[in-house]
Amino acid sequence: MTVITPEGERRDAYRLIETTEDAKAPAGNAAGSKPLVPLALLGEIETPEAPFGLFVENTAEIAEIAPHLGSVDLIAIAFPAFSDGRGFSLAKRLRREGFTGTLRAKGPLIADQFADALACGFDEVDIPDTMANRQPVQQWLEMKDTMSVHYQTGFGEGKSILQQRMAAREEAAR
């Protein structure tokens, strides 16, 4: 898996816990030291030392995730397919819930979705290596910036077109 942020590729500091056995294994230095624990597994293993990473399905309810928000510094949302947009809404809702840690989109996303993912509150993506081979980091960084304007207020960095129009009007009135 390859982690890509707006600044480029980054070493993954988290190690996915897939079974209760994994949870018992000592943290190695090679593949990340912090555990990334699936929400479903959280009740079955000894709760890791905070802060740790939480891995959630895109169908998870906010009420299920909310109790853990204080003890995790990363939430990875699963994207079972790039065309399944549920993760975008879940990200938006998690940000609204007050989560300020790292939000990661995990799955076979495509570079064309990078800007949308960031605008919905994600900080990074974690894509399979086969995808990263076809769409290298450079493509992600380029596709991120193909659109310099957006209409929707409350999404993404920078002012929306509506806000820019407002600012221009205020400037003109001054």
Added chain:
Amino acid sequence: MYRYDEFDERFVRERVAQFGEQVKRRLDGSLTEDEFKPLRLKNGLYLQLHAYMLRVAIPYGTLSGRQLRQLAKIARDYDKGYGHFTTRQNIQFNWPKLKDVPAILDLLADVEMHAIQTSGNCIRNTTADQFSGVAADEVEDPRPTAELLRQWSSQHPEFVWLPRKFKIAVTGAEHDRAAIRVHDIGLRMRRNEAGEPGYEISVGGGLGRTPMIGKVIREFLPKDELLAYVEAIMRVYNAEGRRDNKFKARVKILVHETGTEEFTARVEEEYAKLDGPTVNAPLEEVERIAAYFAPPAYEDLPAESVTLGEARKADAGLDRFVEQNGFAHKQPGYIALTISLKPIGGVPGDMSADQMEAFADIAERYSLGELRVTHSQNLVLPYVKKDDLPALYAELKTHDLATANAGLVTDIIACPGLDYCALATAKSIPIAQEIAKTFADDARQKAIGELPIKISGCINACGHHHVGAIGILGLEKGGRENYQITVGGDATEHASLGERLGPGIDAEDVPGAIEALVETYLSEREGSESFIETVRRTGADPFKASFAGFIETRAAQEAAE
């Protein structure tokens, strides 16, 4: 009409460039075909039966003469010399080459047009009443709302990967000409008891294989809260709409399976949580957009035109044209005109490049440079002076654009069907042509009166057959094209779905069956009832009986042969 500012211009230009990059990345293998497909669809590019098809957005059906002239150029230079207007007020080019698409998109951007989100699982072109701003029965002009939604829905980061396509329609008149109750979201502009403007909001209408009438989930939403409320609906749908089966993925299925009450509760819960003021458009922005739709500088004219009155007496053709295709205007001395793209024997909704150019000139000379596209695949000249009508009619006639059949039995909606579409199971255009020929006689059409016939060539219902007073659905049965007939469908404020009359019939029997149904109507009707009013009163039974009779007679004839 609305004009792009520097931001709209930059947005569309960057989107064109972005699509160019996406094509390149498909060609160099960065994107697989499966990954590229939704990206090209979100830019209106389909792969059809014989070629690519490019669907161009005509926001809420409004076009300028300049824009229509550019569409004519595209039709001539990059297609086979014609374009096809659709039931969602868009235009399709059926024969562009993939390599030419970037050039076409540039030409569109030159006249403030695009193909953004005319396909794919995203929010599609927002449609509206074709008589917006001029209808005498209008409460409020829906175009500023539709334009606001066009902007807000364009590349919305959260809502471009929905379970399925999503269509929004707006009306501001008492009579619903935008078919809002068969849209995913239907917005009806209204005022509350205090006289404040707002919307009645319905969700979950739609046609396709599971037709449903939209359910009202908010009786009144204050006007300034629109975007936040729509965002709440979209978020609930994006998170909860079914993705396990594409035939059950529309919001209508979610509303149906969840129950209207529970669905409404979830939307309201989401709405209560989101920070409305950060989402909604500020008043200044709403006013900025609305200013583009201010009434034009009308001339002060008497309500009735002496010139027109005399000309109508002298020319029966003009008289009939005005009677049938004229529409009451809110401004004295003016009239709105439906320009039928349904000449007898023609392809419903098709227009040649020559006709487009001629009509662009006509719109500029007689209608303040503006025209509209209707969801019934016709055009409208919204600002015609009654005094000008005789001269205008003469010009329309020379371009074969003066067919006086708006709303009549030969004004048929038909999807492209098996002649173009990869999904079609049967032809629909030839069926429309045969029915039109059967009822071609002007006096006969007039005697029958208003009768919307709608034809779909497959179960996806692009021809809106469920809401045709007579609906025709073409299917494939045992290697033959087979047509099911319904009556009683209605797309207006009395929205209802048609009822099937009996077994499917062969293509060559369709015109005869329609004649039998029309005879039943003529013998059952009371007073000045229209076809749909008679069906509403009598129910489908008399029509089922005559349909069964028709089938029996045909079977006997065939046995005798």
